[in-house]
Amino acid sequence: MSATGGLRVAVFGATGLAGTGVVRACLEDPRIAEVRSVTRRPLRFSEPGLKEVRCHDFLDLDPVAPDLEGLDALCFCLGISASQAASQEDYRRITHDFALAAGRATRAASPQAAFHFISGSGAGERSWMSWARVKAETERDLARLGLARCLSWRPAMILPEEAPDRLTWVQMLGGALARPLAFLPDFSVGNVAIGEAMIQATFEGRKDGVVENREIRELAARHRAAPGAHQPDQRRGGG
Numbered sequence: 140m141s142a143t144g145g146l147r148v149a150v151f152g153a154t155g156l157a158g159t160g161v162v163r164a165c166l167e168d169p170r171i172a173e174v175r176s177v178t179r180r181p182l183r184f185s186e187p188g189l190k191e192v193r194c195h196d197f198l199d200l201d202p203v204a205p206d207l208e209g210l211d212a213l214c215f216c217l218g219i220s221a222s223q224a225a226s227q228e229d230y231r232r233i234t235h236d237f238a239l240a241a242g243r244a245t246r247a248a249s250p251q252a253a254f255h256f257i258s259g260s261g262a263g264e265r266s267w268m269s270w271a272r273v274k275a276e277t278e279r280d281l282a283r284l285g286l287a288r289c290l291s292w293r294p295a296m297i298l299p300e301e302a303p304d305r306l307t308w309v310q311m312l313g314g315a316l317a318r319p320l321a322f323l324p325d326f327s328v329g330n331v332a333i334g335e336a337m338i339q340a341t342f343e344g345r346k347d348g349v350v351e352n353r354e355i356r357e358l359a360a361r362h363r364a365a366p367g368a369h370q371p372d373q374r375r376g377g378g
């Protein structure tokens with residue numbers, strides 16, 4: 140927590156679809172004093188309260204360890220879709236090994252912080268899809284790290300309430316198909332709503348477990364209704 144009492148949050152993968160939404164949710168919440176984006180390339184914007192941290196090796200976080208101190212939450216939004224990965228090993232390295240490295244670094248630098256890992260709807264150790272197994276193994280291994288608080292988030296299709304600087308064709312196509320069905324609670328969730336849900340879970344003191352798409356939307360709705368969670372005129376509507 141900062142000297143003023145606001146939370147300090149780090150966001151990995153802040154240039155991506157999920158990460159852009161999580162950063163936006165943090166910047167719009169007056170109870171958050173500082174957001175640290177940890178990325179390999181610059182963000183397209185800068186704002187008061189946002190600190191950019193450049194990272195060149197997500198398996199060796201020692202160089203950025205000082206930037207992980209004093210955190211209340213770390214939102215791990217870094218990831219890759221299985222269709223983009225060069226190989227299954229590459230997918231596992233980015234999904235599992237990077238997340239575990241971030242989990243260990245969080246445990247060392249900010250032992251009380253909540254670690255929020257973005258997994259995905261359908262994750263399962265017995266799934267026939269290898270991406271789903273890797274996500275579930277990552278959830279499992281993070282839960283065994285001994286973090287003070289560790290939550291795995293399983294969004295379904297993520298919709299860009301706040302657009303990142305680039306969208307993959309899969310994200311564009313998925314978003315276009317999912318938008319008319321956005322009223323279905325299990326089908327999609329906004330990228331800012333994910334951030335709001337993570338903030339809400341952090342404030343509610345939730346310690347561990349898996350958060351499915353429907354519950355992400357419920358947490359985001361509670362955040363949107365929470366007194367003091369928004370600047371006047373910035374309250375959002377959807378999920």
Ligand SMILES: NC(=O)c1ccc[n+]([C@@H]2O[C@H](COP(=O)([O-])OP(=O)(O)OC[C@H]3O[C@@H](n4cnc5c(N)ncnc54)[C@H](OP(=O)(O)O)[C@@H]3O)[C@@H](O)[C@H]2O)c1
Binds near residue numbers: 151178259294313
């Ligand atoms: N999109 C969906 O509908 C959806 C649904 C369910 C779950 N998810 C999960 O949510 C997570 C984020 O997905 P997203 O849609 O936000 O992805 P995205 O838009 O492609 O963003 C991915 C983020 O991870 C970073 N990243 C990827 N590979 C990296 C590497 N090798 N080294 C360093 N940084 C790397 C990217 O950095 P650069 O910008 O520098 O490339 C970017 O910040 C993923 O784990 C995904 O499986 C997504």
